[in-house]
Amino acid sequence: MRFDVEYISFFVIQVDGEEGTSGKRSKHYVTMDGDDYAESELSSFLNGEFSKTAKRKAERNPKAEQVPTKIGRFIAEPGYDLDTNPNYNLFARLRTAATLDQYMGHADELVTTYMDASAIRGGAMFIVRAKLNELFDEPFLFVFKCDFESKIARITDERSLLNQVEMAINAKNMKSIMYPHMPEPGMIEAWELKIHQSSHARYFEDFLKYVEYEKSVPELMNEQVLGFVHQYVEQEFEDQPEAKEREMEEIELWAHSDKRELQEKWEPQQVVEAASIMVEQKPDLELKLKLGHMAVRAMLADFGDRLHIAKHGDRYVVVLEGDFVQFERGISPIELLAPEPLDVLMERLMRKIMEEEREAVFS
Numbered sequence: 001m002r003f004d005v006e007y008i009s010f011f012v013i014q015v016d017g018e019e020g021t022s023g024k025r026s027k028h029y030v031t032m033d034g035d036d037y038a039e040s041e042l043s044s045f046l047n048g049e050f051s052k053t054a055k056r057k058a059e060r061n062p063k064a065e066q067v068p069t070k071i072g073r074f075i076a077e078p079g080y081d082l083d084t085n086p087n088y089n090l091f092a093r094l095r096t097a098a099t100l101d102q103y104m105g106h107a108d109e110l111v112t113t114y115m116d117a118s119a120i121r122g123g124a125m126f127i128v129r130a131k132l133n134e135l136f137d138e139p140f141l142f143v144f145k146c147d148f149e150s151k152i153a154r155i156t157d158e159r160s161l162l163n164q165v166e167m168a169i170n171a172k173n174m175k176s177i178m179y180p181h182m183p184e185p186g187m188i189e190a191w192e193l194k195i196h197q198s199s200h201a202r203y204f205e206d207f208l209k210y211v212e213y214e215k216s217v218p219e220l221m222n223e224q225v226l227g228f229v230h231q232y233v234e235q236e237f238e239d240q241p242e243a244k245e246r247e248m249e250e251i252e253l254w255a256h257s258d259k260r261e262l263q264e265k266w267e268p269q270q271v272v273e274a275a276s277i278m279v280e281q282k283p284d285l286e287l288k289l290k291l292g293h294m295a296v297r298a299m300l301a302d303f304g305d306r307l308h309i310a311k312h313g314d315r316y317v318v319v320l321e322g323d324f325v326q327f328e329r330g331i332s333p334i335e336l337l338a339p340e341p342l343d344v345l346m347e348r349l350m351r352k353i354m355e356e357e358r359e360a361v362f363s
Helices: 034-039 043-055 086-096 100-114 158-168 203-207 217-236 241-255 268-281 342-362
Strands: 004-016 022-033 069-074 123-131 140-147 175-179 181-184 187-189 192-196 211-213 286-291 294-299 307-312 315-320
Touching: 004 034, 004 100, 022 034, 022 100, 034 043, 043 123, 043 140, 043 175, 086 100, 086 123, 086 140, 100 123, 100 203, 175 181, 175 203, 181 192, 217 241, 217 268, 286 315, 294 315, 307 342
Parallel strands: none
Antiparallel strands: 004 022, 004 123, 069 192, 069 211, 123 140, 140 175, 175 192, 181 187, 286 294, 307 315
8 A cells, every 4th residue: 555645744743841831832944845754864764654554443432432543523513514523624725735835834823733633742743645546546744743751851953853753753653634434445434544542542532623533432331331330220200200200320330330340220121222232333232240259251142042141149150152162271170071961060060059048157
């Protein structure tokens, strides 16, 4: 996947004091066309970043709440076009600039806007327009940002700047924006862009104020489950306003707890029905739980089919069913086991629980 650079603008951002708090300055060092870029020191390490950025995978609904790579969509009021979005217009001006001076002016505008983002760090920023001639006539816009290491944060010799910047830049620390988003080779989404940044940082999200991101799978699951629960409470306590209020308060405490315990409110069939609605929308939803010190990882679709939760007295039992049992890493004696019938196991387990309860009474 070969991208040919048309224009590139190089800026240095300096921040005095703590991150993003005061003394923020940007300085334009050079804007080059494709020919000058090809002969410059920058081409040796930036060329590989275009393909890497384009191929980097991102999910519209990521499986975790904080992920480094996200797909953003320009916000527009219903019935209005892309050109009503300020962030899109900034990118569009760079993609259509006809001269080097025009491109430099629009690139400076982008950096100035970026400087208003919270907690930015000093470093090098490259605004690049490049074409993927084998697939598209229109160019892509890339924004690369690399933070400086503290040992080279102070740079005074402009002639040696590029060499010192090259020392500061590596693929692991490079942040990037690519517009338009290319979900797969030969396909582009004009309403979407792709950002890559440290999962804890929000530099680009703060900078792109008129771009929205799809919710993560955990966020969608939380919303849907809470919707089920609220509907249940409304029906169950329809004529009991005080009880309904108490139940809602308990739900809020439960939903926002880091470690949630079994609530024992719904019958198994109610849980299966709610889970089936979610699985129908997204079949690969995961289910993770802990039984004492033991961890169980399965699919939400397994509940009620191959994964069951039961209770005897104060103890919980999780029953897992599968076509085979497989082991990894170090060999253990358990691998030699000839499994006993399930009814024998359950009888033995119930005897064990009853003995423990009897011992607790007499102790």
